[in-house]
Structures are given as structure tokens and as C-alpha cells.
Amino acid sequence: MCRDLAEIASDYIDGELNGRQNLSVKMHLMMCKDCRTFIGNLRASSNLLSAHSSGKADEEFLRRIDERVAEALSVRKNKCSDSE
Numbered sequence: 001m002c003r004d005l006a007e008i009a010s011d012y013i014d015g016e017l018n019g020r021q022n023l024s025v026k027m028h029l030m031m032c033k034d035c036r037t038f039i040g041n042l043r044a045s046s047n048l049l050s051a052h053s054s055g056k057a058d059e060e061f062l063r064r065i066d067e068r069v070a071e072a073l074s075v076r077k078n079k080c081s082d083s084e
């Protein structure tokens with residue numbers, strides 16, 4: 001489900017999901033702190049994007065943000081099992 005959410009997260013932020021999808025995202029966010037953080041980061045990036053390019057996002061730029069978010073998530077996961 002976290003994986004599903006990651007896929008539709010940007011549509012969620014853009015308000016492009018239908019009512020049922022929107023509701024299931026909200027339900028998941030209530031239960032899942034990681035995804036709340038994820039959506040929060042994504043929303044912040046999205047705000048930056050719209051400030052950066054007045055609406056339409058550059059695909060390459062979007063892809064890089066995507067990578068950074070994925071990176072942040074995997075770092076978080078590593079931390080859980082890391083004893084350093």
C-alpha cells in the first residue's frame with residue numbers, strides 16, 4: 001500500500017485523484033507516519049516546482065526530486081536496522 005501511495009502521491013497533491021482514491025490515500029495517511037512524511041516532502045517539492053516554473057513542471061526536474069525522495073526514504077529504512 002505504501003508503494004501504491006507513492007505512485008499516486010503526486011496526483012493526490014495535484015488533486016487529480018477521484019473521490020475513492022482520495023479517501024483511501026487519506027485513510028492510509030492516518031495510519032502511516034512514513035507516508036505522511038513522504039507526502040509532506042512531496043508537497044513541499046511541489047510548491048517549489050510551481051514557484052519555479054509557473055505551473056507546468058519540467059520532467060527532468062520532477063524526476064530528480066522523485067529520486068531524492070526515494071533516497072530519503074531508503075536512508076530512513078537503513079537507519080532502522082543500522083547500529084552505528
Ligand SMILES: [Zn+2]
Pocket residue numbers: 001002005028032034035
Ligand atoms: Zn504508508
